[in-house]
Amino acid sequence: MNVLLDNSQYFVNGFLNTIKLFLISGVLCLILGTILAMMRVSPVPIFRAFGTAYVTIVRNTPLTLVFFFFAFAFPLLDIVGELREYYFFAAVTALTFYTSAFVCEVVRAGINTVPLGQIEASRALGLTFGQALSSVVLPQATRSVVPPMVSTMVALLKNTTIAAGFSVAEAGAIRDILSERGYSAMIGLLWVALFFIILVIPMTLLQRSLEKRWSVAR
Numbered sequence: 729m730n731v732l733l734d735n736s737q738y739f740v741n742g743f744l745n746t747i748k749l750f751l752i753s754g755v756l757c758l759i760l761g762t763i764l765a766m767m768r769v770s771p772v773p774i775f776r777a778f779g780t781a782y783v784t785i786v787r788n789t790p791l792t793l794v795f796f797f798f799a800f801a802f803p804l805l806d807i808v809g810e811l812r813e814y815y816f817f818a819a820v821t822a823l824t825f826y827t828s829a830f831v832c833e834v835v836r837a838g839i840n841t842v843p844l845g846q847i848e849a850s851r852a853l854g855l856t857f858g859q860a861l862s863s864v865v866l867p868q869a870t871r872s873v874v875p876p877m878v879s880t881m882v883a884l885l886k887n888t889t890i891a892a893g894f895s896v897a898e899a900g901a902i903r904d905i906l907s908e909r910g911y912s913a914m915i916g917l918l919w920v921a922l923f924f925i926i927l928v929i930p931m932t933l934l935q936r937s938l939e940k941r942w943s944v945a946r
Contacts, residue, residue, distance in 0.1 A: 743923055749816070749888045753823035754881055760824060761831025766861055768836050779832065786829035791822070795890055798822045819891035827884045834880055838873030839865055878935035882928055 767779035786794075798818040842865045850860035 743927075745816075746885075746888050747927075749819055749823065749891060750881075750885050753820045753827065753888075754884055756820070756824040757827040757831050757884070758877075760828035762835050762866075764828060764832035765835035765839060766858075768832065769839055769861070771857060783829045783832055786826060787833075789826075791826050791887055791890055794826050795819070795822045798825070815891075819888075823884060823887060823891075827880065827887070830880050830883070831877065834876050835866075835869070835873055837876070838869035838871075841872045842868045875935050875939045878931055878938070882931050885927060885931075886924065 764779045764782060767775040768783070770776055770779075795818070798821050799815060839861075846864055846868065847857075847860050850864045851857070855863065
């Protein structure tokens with residue numbers, strides 16, 4: 729308990745930054761991932777090709793390399809200039825860029841569960857492909873998308889710890905702080921693990937509840 733109480737400010741600040749990283753990148757990757765999924769099922773070949781290339785490349789690239797690019801290579805392009813808290817911005821961008829590929833596949837799998845006749849009927853009524861997708865297909869796909877999407881968000885939450893290696897003071901950086909102050913890093917890591925479990929448990933319970941409520945009959 730002494731490790732936790734004596735360093736409570738570092739634990740509080742670290743997990744507040746972790747939650748901030750998770751919420752911002754979570755919203756952004758949901759938006760980008762949904763757009764990519766719509767591109768992957770689009771009747772326009774160039775959109776399908778772009779979506780497929782994005783998912784294939786990003787899903788097979790280690791997240792650490794994505795962080796390296798946005799933290800060190802991206803500034804050389806002189807696009808962001810003197811942005812305050814650049815490394816936090818880079819962490820959000822890397823997490824969004826990486827996780828959106830997985831969100832895309834979850835949404836696309838949900839779209840594929842909707843019978844093709846639904847889209848054909850929508851097009852017969854005069855709806856465009858985009859209107860049919862947003863008004864007819866995606867609402868029906870939600871039942872099968874939400875439970876696996878929660879698993880993707882849990883993975884995103886845990887992936888935020890990689891940002892500690894890129895000058896972002898979040899939960900993953902607590903071990904180094906404790907080591908510098910002479911406290912047991914192992915005990916500190918156990919506390920960090922416990923707090924992550926506390927954050928993940930509500931999401932897991934939500935996932936199980938939705939699976940029971942929105943289970944799709946096979």
